[in-house]
Amino acid sequence: MGFFLEVLIGGLLGGVLYALVALGFVLIFKASGILNFAQGAMVFAAGLGFAAAMEKTSAHMPFALALATSLLLATGMMLLTAWAIERFVLRPLVNQNGLTLFMATIGVAFMVEGLAQQIFGNNIRRIDVGLPKTSMFILESQFDGGILVNALDLWTAVIAALLVVALSLFFQNTRTGRALRAVADDHTAAQSVGIPLNWIWFIVWSIAGGVALVAAIVWGSKIGVQFALTFVALKALPVLIVGGLTSIPGAIVAGLLVGMGEKFAEVYLGPSLGGGIEQWFAYVLALFVLLVRPQGLFGERIIERI
Amino acid sequence: MKKLYLVGLAAALAFSVDSPARADGDQFIPILSYRTGPYAPNGIPYANGFVDYLELVNRRDGGVNGIKLAFEECETGYATDRGVECYERLKGKGPTGASFFNPLSTGITFALTEKAPADKIPLITFGYGRSESRDGSVFRWSFPLLGTYWTAADVIVQYIASQVGGVEALRGKKIVHLYLDSPYGKEPLPVLEAKAAKYGFSLTPMPVTAPGLEQKSQWLQIRQSKPDFVILWGYGVMDPTAMQEAAAVNFPRDRIIGNWWAGAEPDVAPAGEQGIGYKAVMLQHGAGRGKVHADVEKYVVTAGVSRSKPEEIGQVLYNRGLLNAMLGVEAIRTAQAKFGKRPLTGEEVRWGIENLKLDESRIAALGIEGMIRPFQISCADHQGAGLSRVQQWDGKTWKVVSDWIQADESLLAPMVKAAAQKYGADKSIPAFDCTKAQ
Numbered sequence: 001m002g003f004f005l006e007v008l009i010g011g012l013l014g015g016v017l018y019a020l021v022a023l024g025f026v027l028i029f030k031a032s033g034i035l036n037f038a039q040g041a042m043v044f045a046a047g048l049g050f051a052a053a054m055e056k057t058s059a060h061m062p063f064a065l066a067l068a069t070s071l072l073l074a075t076g077m078m079l080l081t082a083w084a085i086e087r088f089v090l091r092p093l094v095n096q097n098g099l100t101l102f103m104a105t106i107g108v109a110f111m112v113e114g115l116a117q118q119i120f121g122n123n124i125r126r127i128d129v130g131l132p133k134t135s136m137f138i139l140e141s142q143f144d145g146g147i148l149v150n151a152l153d154l155w156t157a158v159i160a161a162l163l164v165v166a167l168s169l170f171f172q173n174t175r176t177g178r179a180l181r182a183v184a185d186d187h188t189a190a191q192s193v194g195i196p197l198n199w200i201w202f203i204v205w206s207i208a209g210g211v212a213l214v215a216a217i218v219w220g221s222k223i224g225v226q227f228a229l230t231f232v233a234l235k236a237l238p239v240l241i242v243g244g245l246t247s248i249p250g251a252i253v254a255g256l257l258v259g260m261g262e263k264f265a266e267v268y269l270g271p272s273l274g275g276g277i278e279q280w281f282a283y284v285l286a287l288f289v290l291l292v293r294p295q296g297l298f299g300e301r302i303i304e305r306i
Numbered sequence: 307m308k309k310l311y312l313v314g315l316a317a318a319l320a321f322s323v324d325s326p327a328r329a330d331g332d333q334f335i336p337i338l339s340y341r342t343g344p345y346a347p348n349g350i351p352y353a354n355g356f357v358d359y360l361e362l363v364n365r366r367d368g369g370v371n372g373i374k375l376a377f378e379e380c381e382t383g384y385a386t387d388r389g390v391e392c393y394e395r396l397k398g399k400g401p402t403g404a405s406f407f408n409p410l411s412t413g414i415t416f417a418l419t420e421k422a423p424a425d426k427i428p429l430i431t432f433g434y435g436r437s438e439s440r441d442g443s444v445f446r447w448s449f450p451l452l453g454t455y456w457t458a459a460d461v462i463v464q465y466i467a468s469q470v471g472g473v474e475a476l477r478g479k480k481i482v483h484l485y486l487d488s489p490y491g492k493e494p495l496p497v498l499e500a501k502a503a504k505y506g507f508s509l510t511p512m513p514v515t516a517p518g519l520e521q522k523s524q525w526l527q528i529r530q531s532k533p534d535f536v537i538l539w540g541y542g543v544m545d546p547t548a549m550q551e552a553a554a555v556n557f558p559r560d561r562i563i564g565n566w567w568a569g570a571e572p573d574v575a576p577a578g579e580q581g582i583g584y585k586a587v588m589l590q591h592g593a594g595r596g597k598v599h600a601d602v603e604k605y606v607v608t609a610g611v612s613r614s615k616p617e618e619i620g621q622v623l624y625n626r627g628l629l630n631a632m633l634g635v636e637a638i639r640t641a642q643a644k645f646g647k648r649p650l651t652g653e654e655v656r657w658g659i660e661n662l663k664l665d666e667s668r669i670a671a672l673g674i675e676g677m678i679r680p681f682q683i684s685c686a687d688h689q690g691a692g693l694s695r696v697q698q699w700d701g702k703t704w705k706v707v708s709d710w711i712q713a714d715e716s717l718l719a720p721m722v723k724a725a726a727q728k729y730g731a732d733k734s735i736p737a738f739d740c741t742k743a744q
Contacts, residue, residue, distance in 0.1 A: 003530050010522050114342075122346040124546075124576045133580070135554050148529065150554045222550060224576030228344040228517045228543040235520075266523035276487040276513030278523060 002143030007263050013153035015259020016160045017218065022236040022243065022251040023163065024211040029245045030171070031180035031204035032090075033187075034101045038109035040233025042209055045081065045116035047216030047225035050074035051125035067129060071213075078209030081112065086202045094197060095187055113230060122227070127220035131155050156218045160252070163214060167207070168248055180204055184246075238286035244299020254297060258282045332376035333369070333638060333649045334400020335360060335631075338392050338410050343383040344517045345542040347572040348623055352410070353379065354614040355627025358606050362598075363635055365605040370638050371647040376400055382414065389414030390421075397425055402649045406430050406634055406659065412490040415448075420733070423447045427652035428659055430637075432630045433458075433566055433589040437493060438725035440689035442660065443737045445726065449659050449688045451633055452681065453589050456721065458565045459494035459537075460713040461587050461694040463501045465563060466535050468708075477506035482528055484521075484548065485539035487513035494539060494565070496725075500717060518544025521551045529555035538564040538586075542572070549577035549584060559583035560698070570622035574699045582701040587694045587711075590678045591629060593704050595620040597673030598628065622704065625677065632672060637662050660685055660743070679710070685743035692718070 021043060028036040053070035061069065089104050132155065137146030171177040183190040183200045191197050219229055235258075243254025262278035262285075270277050295301050337356060340349035360375045369375055378399065380392030389411055397404045406428045409415040415435040422429045429448050431439070437456035439448035466481065467473045483498055485491030495511060502509040510531065512524045518540055525548075528536060536557065538548055545568045552559060560583040564573070569586025571593070599620055606612045607619070618624050641650050641658025650658070663682040669675055681691040692713035697704040730737055 003526070006529075007523070007526055010526055014520070014522055117342060117346075122341065122350055124347045124572055126576055126578060128578075133550075133553070135556060145529075148526070148555060223519065223543060223547050226344070226543055226576070227342075227346055228519055231344065231517055231519060262520075263523045263526075267527060270523070274513070275511070276515045278520060279515035 002139070002145070002147055005139075005143075006147050007267050008260060009147065009149055010153075011260035011263030012256050013150065013157055013259070014263065015256040016153070016157045016252075017215075017232075017255075018235045018239045018259055019252045019255025020156070020160050020163070020211070020215045020218065021232050022239040022255055023160075023167070023248065024208045024215070025233075025236055025240050026243075026245065026248055026251045027167070027211065028204055028208050029184075029240075030248075031184050032101075032201055033098055033184050034105060035098075035245070036208065037102065037105040037233075038085075038112055039208065039212060039236065040230040041109040041112040041116070042078070042081065042212035043216045043219070043232060044225070044227060044229045045112050046074055046078055046209065046213040047127065047220045047229055048116050048120040048125065049077040050213060050217060051127050051220060051225045052120050054127065054129075055125070063130070074213055075210065078213055079206050082202055082205035082209050085205050086198060090201050090205075091198055109230075113227075117227070124224040124226040125220070126224050127217055129217055129221060131218075131221050133221075152218075152222060159214060159218065163211065164248060164252055167211075170207075171248070176200075176203060235282065238282040240296070241286035242289045242296060244296025246300050247296070247298035250296055250298025258285060261285055332374045332400060333405055334403065335375055335377040335634065336392070336396035336399065336404045336407055337377055337379045338382050338389055338408060338414065339379050340382050340384040340410070341379075342381060343385075345384040348542055348567075348570065349384065349410070351570075351572075351614070351618050351621055351623040352627035352630075354612070354618060355624035355629075356408075356631040357627075358602050358612050358614060358619075358624075359598075359628045359631035359635070361606045361611055362602050365609060365611075366601055370635055371642055373638075373642070373647060373649060375635070382411065384411055386411065386413035386417050390417050393418055393421065397427055400649065402651045403427065404652055405638060405650065405655045406652065408432065408630055408634070409435070412493065413488065416489055419445070419448060425652070426656070428656040430630065430634055430659065432626065432633065434490070436729075437497075438722050438729060440687060441722050441726035442685045442688040443726070443740050444730040444735055445688065446738055447656060449683065451659075451683070451689065452678065452691050453566070453694065454689060455490075455493040455565065456497045456718055457689070457692045457713040458587050458589075458694065459497040460501065460692075460718055461696075461711045462537055462563050462565065463498070463505075464711050464714065465585075465587070465696050465708060467505070470534070473505050479507040479535070480531065480533040481507055481509055482531070482533045482536045483509060483511045483539065484524060484528075484536055485511065485513055486518055486541055486544055487515050490541065490567070491539045496721065497718070498537070500721065504717070514540070514544055516544075517542055518547055521547055525551040525555050525557070528552075528557060534561065536562045538562050538568050538584075540564070540568045540573075543576075544568075545573035546576035546581065549574065549581040553577075553580035560585060563587070563696070566694070569697060569704070570626075571704075572623070579701060581699055583698065585696055585698045585707065586704075588697050588706070589626060590691070590693060590695070591622075591625050591674075592677075592695075592697050592706055593620060593622045593625065594677075596675060596677060598632075599673075601673060602628075629674065629677065632674070633662065634659075636664065636668075636672075659683060660688070662690070685738070685740035 024039040053073040057066035057069045132151040136149045140146035179195045239254045243250030262281045265281040266278040339353035382389040431450045433453045435450045437454035439445040564586035566589040574581035637658035641654050645654045665680045683690040696708035698707045
């Protein structure tokens with residue numbers, strides 16, 4: 001039972017990390033109807049920018065000031081990225097169909113990955129923002145050896161929860177949030193009622209950049225900032241399918257489900273199937289959800305007149 | 307304006323070529339490298355070491371006996387399909403075609419093992435590739451110089467035995483083989499299984515899906531089963547992630563033993579303090595500088611043609627790239643003694659590799675004393691040596707913590723023979739009689 005709980009907790013906390021990346025996808029899809037293939041590249045670029053800034057600043061100023069300065073610089077970099085994407089990629093493609101915009105984001109992914117490596121190099125960069133990495137063992141009196149909980153994973157869950165609350169409030173309770181949702185429904189209609197499309201797209205890509213920065217700091221604290229971070233985005237795809245492309249709570253719940261499900265699959269089914277199954281298990285889960293509920297567990301059911 | 311644009315375009319194209327100018331009288335060496343993608347942190351120092359040595363030979367010695375070395379890099383991204391594309395693109399370059407190829411990936415090696423003989427180009431797989439390819443009677447064109455995965459696996463188990471009180475004490479012990487789920491990670495399994503059967507320890511293979519970012523499930527299982535040792539067969543991001551997860555479950559890092567592709571600076575540095583104590587076997591050499599590095603500084607770095615960062619020169623993977631290039635160059639030198647001082651074909655270079663011999667004096671002359679031991683390649687033995695040592699990461703550098711360990715040939719040789727014969731039978735390759743080799 002102790003081991004079962006350990007796998008459960010590990011899976012749930014790991015799932016929060018997936019949810020964090022999936023959030024970036026959901027935000028952009030919700031506000032612009034684009035499945036942003038470049039989200040993984042943005043996580044990588046944000047991490048590189050932040051780590052490089054920390055390396056430069058921490059040698060000249062106290063840790064807290066270096067951290068704040070680096071956060072500002074990395075945020076500025078992501079704002080600049082958002083502006084460039086809006087100005088040079090999205091603006092010329094207003095009113096194009098979703099597939100065209102999706103293909104454009106694939107191009108953006110290659111550009112962002114390449115430019116980030118060109119500017120910051122390919123070396124692995126460490127990130128240390130003071131998040132604890134110690135392990136805690138709880139319920140030691142009930143279970144032999146206790147139940148392992150990683151402090152870093154726990155902090156990640158707290159950060160993700162705060163981010164979700166902030167984003168939900170922003171989308172539900174602000175004029176800009178409502179404008180974002182209007183743009184998602186129909187670009188042209190939103191424009192016709194005076195919503196500045198270019199500004200909205202800049203805002204949403206900036207927010208996605210911010211989420212990418214948070215995800216990069218958390219993942220970078222675990223494994224360092226390196227190209228492999230772009231693969232984290234692949235983990236977010238089944239999360240999106242399970243949770244629904246338009247739901248922020250869906251991304252969170254699906255992240256937890258996928259994280260938990262793949263850990264259970266690897267631990268309990270893996271040995272009899274040769275192991276290494278958690279990668280495809282997430283996609284099998286997503287496929288199953290597509291069959292029974294194509295819009296995802298929390299997605300909006302789309303009914304179109306034909 | 308249009309002319310200016312065309313001139314600019316032509317200039318950009320000219321400067322985008324990675325290699326130095328190639329002349330008709332040059333010996334061409336293709337370089338399959340990966341400077342981008344998830345494995346770039348490992349691929350870059352290797353490629354830099356390789357290129358720096360070729361530059362050194364050209365600038366210090368004027369080439370090999372006056373024959374300049376021309377080379378061109380091709381980016382594989384560590385992907386098999388792109389590696390094969392690079393091979394096809396580069397195999398015919400230079401006046402005599404490619405001298406040899408270093409696929410620098412087990413997957414690419416597997417893909418080229420049948421192509422290279424047809425094109426009469428040798429493959430040098432320095433510490434990787436098919437383990438049975440050391441049998442030169444079947445694998446005429448493959449040269450896994452100085453070590454195969456089977457050699458590494460055998461040495462790791464021998465080292466573990468030395469830590470628990472001898473091979474007899476292995477009985478009843480539990481060892482987990484944590485590996486990247488790829489041809490690279492699966493390659494040592496036959497030897498580990500044979501050793502487990504011979505010495506009575508339990509072996510639990512645990513695959514990790516590439517690139518290895520997610521290992522929590524595996525480490526929770528390790529925490530539950532409490533193995534005595536974990537053999538780490540990872541690459542790139544999988545290795546520091548393993549350190550982090552091991553630390554999270556309080557598994558002692560000094561009971562994780564990696565292979566030589568999981569034993570370089572990029573494998574441990576990102577893990578910070580959590581990597582301290584981790585051990586890995588060595589492909590003979592480790593980190594550190596010798597006379598050859600001083601020459602690289604003098605003739606290559608000072609001239610401004612090196613792409614290496616100052617701290618990178620002398621690191622494990624830089625040294626491996628440098629040694630890889632050096633062995634190739636020495637093979638060309640050996641072949642020149644037989645075929646003449648001119649650009650050689652791949653077939654002639656193959657003879658040079660098969661007759662490559664580095665003794666103490668030659669090793670000293672090359673400025674690599676202490677990095678490798680004397681060895682000799684032959685028709686029957688394309689590996690040349692089955693020696694290794696163990697190093698340990700102290701948080702800043704690798705420290706050698708064992709004496710030289712000779713792989714157990716009584717176990718490996720029959721396995722190599724059987725696997726090579728099976729390959730030969732499957733592919734209808736008649737075994738070459740090595741007594742007739744010239």
